[in-house]
Amino acid sequence: MPQKSITDLVIVRNFLEVIGGKETIDLIKICERKRKAFTDEEISKKMEKKVTEVRAILNKLHFRGIATYQKSRNQKTGWYNYTWEINKPRIANLIIEKQKEYLNKLDEKKNLEEDYNFFDCKDCNERLPFEIAAEYNFICPSCGGKMNTISDPQTQKEIQKKINKIENELVILTEIKE
Numbered sequence: 001m002p003q004k005s006i007t008d009l010v011i012v013r014n015f016l017e018v019i020g021g022k023e024t025i026d027l028i029k030i031c032e033r034k035r036k037a038f039t040d041e042e043i044s045k046k047m048e049k050k051v052t053e054v055r056a057i058l059n060k061l062h063f064r065g066i067a068t069y070q071k072s073r074n075q076k077t078g079w080y081n082y083t084w085e086i087n088k089p090r091i092a093n094l095i096i097e098k099q100k101e102y103l104n105k106l107d108e109k110k111n112l113e114e115d116y117n118f119f120d121c122k123d124c125n126e127r128l129p130f131e132i133a134a135e136y137n138f139i140c141p142s143c144g145g146k147m148n149t150i151s152d153p154q155t156q157k158e159i160q161k162k163i164n165k166i167e168n169e170l171v172i173l174t175e176i177k178e
């Protein structure tokens with residue numbers, strides 16, 4: 001069985017792609033296999049990419065606290081060597097923070113759907129909560145059309161589905177974090 005990778009999660013792949021481009025996913029996979037510090041030259045060979053391209057990705061990851069490096073001077077050449085490490089829990093953490101915010105928004109939306117009994121105009125797109133529609137005697141204030149209630153179990157179901165999916169992902173991400 002191949003070892004499980006953090007990049008198996010779609011949400012992780014999307015996140016990494018946004019941060020550093022598609023190749024970031026390969027870079028993280030390679031680093032996971034190495035399980036120790038590595039130089040940008042090593043990664044560039046494995047990825048068959050120019051060192052400068054690898055460094056560009058690493059710098060983007062460093063900016064987000066995902067990649068950290070140690071600098072050491074090569075005694076012979078006097079040049080600096082950089083050894084990098086990937087902080088996987090940090091990746092999980094960043095996504096968890098983001099998804100928790102999204103989850104809050106979904107919860108609010110779900111509550112709103114549940115709290116109000118909405119009325120829709122059959123002629124235009126006006127949508128009003130029960131209390132307001134009742135004030136207008138269920139005649140659309142925009143166009144005079146008749147307003148009917150829609151109980152929208154489909155919307156509620158879809159929101160709940162999204163919430164469940166994110167909650168499942170959060171469980172997995174929390175395991176990576178620890």
Ligand SMILES: [Zn+2]
Pocket residue numbers: 121122123124125126140141142143144145
């Ligand atoms: Zn209307």
